[in-house]
Amino acid sequence: MQIHFEQAGASFEGRVAVEPLTLSLTERRIGIIGLNGSGKTTFARMINGLVKPTQGRVTVDGFDSASDGETVRAKVGFIFQNPQNQIILPILHEDIALGLKNRRLPRHAVDAAVDGILRRFGIERLSGRRVHELSGGELQLAALASVLVTEPEVVILDEPTNQLDLRNRALVEKTVHGLDEMAIVISHDLDLIRDFDRVLLFHEGRLAADDAPSQVIARYRELAA
Amino acid sequence: MNTLYVTGNSLLHRLSARAKLIALAATGIALIVLASPLLLGISTLAALALYASVGIGWRQSWLRLRPVFVTIFVVAIFALLVNSPEEAAVTLLRLTTLVLLAAAVTATTGIGEFVDEITLAARPLERLGLVRASDIGLAVGLVIRFVPEVLGRYQAIRDAHEARGLKARPLTLAVPLIILTLKNADDIAAAIDARGIRGHKPARRSKER
Amino acid sequence: MTTRDLVLAALFAAIIVVLGLLPPIPVGFIPVPIHAQSLGVMLAGVVLGAKRGTVAVLIFLLLAAIGLPVLSGGRGGLGVFMAPPAGYLVGFVFAAFVTGWISERVIKREQSGLGQIASFFVAAVIGGILVDHLIGVLWLAYGPTNLGLANAFLGTLAFVPGDIVKAVVAALAGRAVMVGYPLLPARA
Incomplete structure (x- = not known):
């Protein structure tokens, strides 16, 4: 799996959100950090074509994320900041099955896939529950399950431990560390990314550092001070 | 959200959503054409029997049907005052029959069945x-x-x-x-x-x- | 229809459902308390415009038809579409469309606040009151209720004062939402 940015940048209504940059992402665990409004989320959304670059191009395994968005989004799963808005059907197993609908799988294959993914995250007991009754940690795991059921090769997580209590935070951290898939994690939770393979730091729309976690975190502390 | 579906195994439960909807539409048209109080009275009794076969229960039925019946009675009384007693009776019986039949279809058809049927019905529109x-x-x-x-x-x-x-x-x-x-x-x-x-x-x- | 349009329409349908769950609000000088649900229909037009507003109302009525108790007072099912006031219910679709259609064309960004409110009010009166009552009356007069045009017209008048209050609220809310989170598609 190779994600490639080629002089890719994005601006909205004349305001630069991400300045053009060139880089390749191949590591298994990549963290993205930076202050609020630094361009982290826009950068992440450019990977799967939810934000199309206004200049340059972004490719995932050679597929252009702007013109071939559908293929790219099948390879790149995205877990949004607010899992509340990601789960769109009222009952959890219905929602998870929804992502598989376009595959035209037989009913029992869908059911098996849904059961499997729920078991993988240890939330099979939530299968028939109403989504609006789930707790924050349960919702985060449910969102993860709803995305991973379609077997993407990479997942992007936008602040997965945001607004979670200490126990749920530990649970989500453990889950993220245990993922078989390549993971790109946007986070303010520096503990989460401390032993990642690579960390990118964004500052005012620019890539300010790109290195091993300890160096990048140190630089982040300087910038934030 | 709770739905108005009632679990059961009555004749209406076993019929397909499509059959029930087509039958309801056909009966609706027939009832509008029909103007004899006697025949309408018979159809009201038949509708009542069908509704009772679904097994909704008195209390639940009262809760469900009361608001609609209030509007029917208001209209019937209005018709009695301004039109003839016969016309008022026709209005009352016709509306009661229609509402009972429709409520019976609603109580015996699940949300999923309806959605599947509507999705199917929309396919021709999709092609357009x-x-x-x-x-x-x-x-x-x-x-x-x-x-x-x-x-x-x-x-x-x-x-x-x-x-x-x-x-x-x-x-x-x-x-x-x-x-x-x-x-x-x-x-x-x-x-x-x-x-x-x-x-x-x-x-x-x-x-x- | 983009995914965003579909989601906006569905969320607005949810808002219309919630407005129906609220107890009717008594307004001082009017005998009948006001149901917020038909206010929601006017709001769909002024906030979302013709297309998305109409879809929002269609989704809402579809939920009612398939047996969800989403209409004010916990009503739902096919029975309500046979009952005497069914015309007003079906009229909601056209009401939202006309309200939205007019809103898109008369409201301008450069208009004064008062001008915008007045324009939204006109749109809500024509769409939400005239169109909806027209369809409601026709159903009462010639539908299974068969009340006759004159009688049906007399019956509908009782609800006009309350609906005018709703049109005022819809106009004020339409303008406030447009300032806070503009969604109305602008037309020349």
């Missing part, structure tokens, strides 16, 4: 490029999913009024409710597109941003 049939089920699911959250938001806004000593007015409740709810549309739409749920032709969102 008017709708995407699968969007219908998605939209129904979205509303059921988000009603509890909109309600929670409404309660939070009302509490905020109270905490600040403000009187809750329709305007000051509706405006924040609409803005706070619709602001989530971008996120939800992004999630639907990211998960590839609507299938082909990803929406042209970025152009609109």
